């Protein structure tokens with residue numbers, strides 16, 4: 001019984017294995033968002049319908065406006081149409097939708113755990129690469145393309161070849177203000193943006209155990225940025241406390257039997273992984289990215305790297321291009337780089353704990369005059385909770401805009417984009433060229449670090465700001 | 471899906487690592503249905519200068535590579551977002567094969583379900599092929615899926631791995647849903663064990 005957690009979940013979901021190495025897996029839970037209209041066109045054109053609509057849950061996030069909750073007020077007709085299509089498709093096929101303005105609506109990867117849909121031991125898929133997020137509760141969760149979404153709609157199954165496994169161990173105690181975001185940026189800086197390709201990543205070690213559920217969700221969210229097929233954390237009391245009482249979590253006797261099952265999920269002590277990586281958690285500092293790949297991350301006390309010191313010509317050319325795009329000079333301390341915009345949001349960092357961390361920095365301070373700062377809660381639930389705690393008042397008093405839940409500036413499909421050349425301190429997950437709008441310059445960091453950048457107008461070690469030194 | 475057997479075509483070099491799907495097709499073009507021709511969105515921003523004009527330096531904008539149907543790229547090609555439109559943009563612009571030392575996993579899957587073959591070759595081989603096509607713009611590469619080989623412009627032949635199931639589907643142009651439905655009995659039996667509950 002020396003199986004990994006991944007192996008246990010995989011085995012249980014096998015419908016059949018083919019001789020050629022493909023396995024047909026049964027999907028417990030299928031999440032949909034408003035970018036998935038093509039998959040419905042696909043099955044409709046073939047005269048098919050969803051096989052198990054009761055296993056499908058939908059919410060609009062990519063195309064919703066963050067200034068209104070009224071669909072008819074979405075200005076761009078293309079965007080409005082995407083939100084309307086999700087509504088029509090879910091109604092037509094009897095799929096549960098957490099619609100705009102209702103408690104459950106939000107970024108699909110915030111909604112799933114919050115509603116208790118993401119559960120230990122299940123196989124969960126969604127037509128979105130950050131589906132890896134849900135592995136934080138001990139699920140096998142991964143993103144799929146729209147042809148695969150259509151396949152899951154029609155058959156509730158998916159063909160897969162068994163991926164490899166990688167254990168990423170982070171031991172030690174994290175320093176103050178070092179979060180799940182900093183841990184995952186440090187991991188990706190170490191393994192590289194393709195380091196986890198073809199692997200399911202399992203995060204273990206005392207630093208991971210010590211993370212809250214929100215921190216683990218952030219960690220697993222960015223598994224894809226390290227190339228990982230999925231990311232997972234073994235369920236434990238932190239997980240169970242988080243899930244207990246959530247709308248779709250098991251209740252009563254069913255909860256007790258579920259707990260027994262869930263406690264048997266963690267990888268065996270002698271489980272063998274295809275690859276092993278380890279990091280010293282106590283050495284991780286608050287991180288900020290400087291380039292156009294999440295692997296280009298540095299501790300806040302670092303300087304913009306010098307391409308002439310690159311390991312090879314390819315990397316030299318790539319670094320030079322990134323510095324031009326990012327408008328940065330080699331050797332500049334990160335803490336001297338000024339920002340124009342701050343975005344606190346996205347499926348990486350828009351949960352209640354993220355709101356609290358940013359608000360703790362914003363409290364009693366003012367956003368620098370040169371900065372436009374946004375806070376976009378990840379879901380209606382997060383928004384309501386934050387407002388109940390008065391966080392929105394703290395943000396507003398400090399000069400942040402408090403907006404409606406959605407993906408927003410993470411990708412800008414709803415029109416929330418930065419202008420060419422604008423530098424954005426962003427709590428999202430991708431700093432790709434043009435990700436936040438053509439020519440926009442994205443730096444990834446944690447919510448507290450983003451709030452600190454908003455206050456000082458440049459990247460700052462949030463610990464120094466809180467200590468009154470910056 | 472369009473079947474893929476063999477291909478003899480011009481190969482364009484995109485030697486950078488980590489070319490992500492946001493570069494292949496920017497997010498603002500993602501709300502189009504599949505029927506829309508996606509060719510014009512391919513590298514929409516990456517191939518343009520800040521003033522909006524086509525960048526003459528960008529390989530796909532040059533005469534020699536305008537008709538390329540194979541892309542030869544740096545490692546981790548098409549990483550990032552799961553957007554299938556990245557495959558559609560390449561496909562609609564005529565591409566049927568991408569060669570790189572590694573790919574974003576989801577892109578590979580999407581490619582094989584849409585008639586765009588991802589071929590993984592060792593980094594040094596890819597580097598050599600890139601050098602050959604850069605030295606001789608318009609040079610052709612032959613890809614043989616049944617034999618699982620790539621013939622570089624210099625005549626060297628390189629074998630590649632491909633999932634046998636995906637290979638079968640690509641060779642026949644099979645739609646997976648139809649195939650899966652032939653396992654209806656197995657799926658139904660599996661479902662009877664769990665009903666609406668999660669699998670355990």
Ligand code: SF4
Nearest residue numbers: 130346347407410411
């Ligand atoms: S918040 Fe960003 S990364 Fe997350 S699902 Fe939305 S667009 Fe994708």
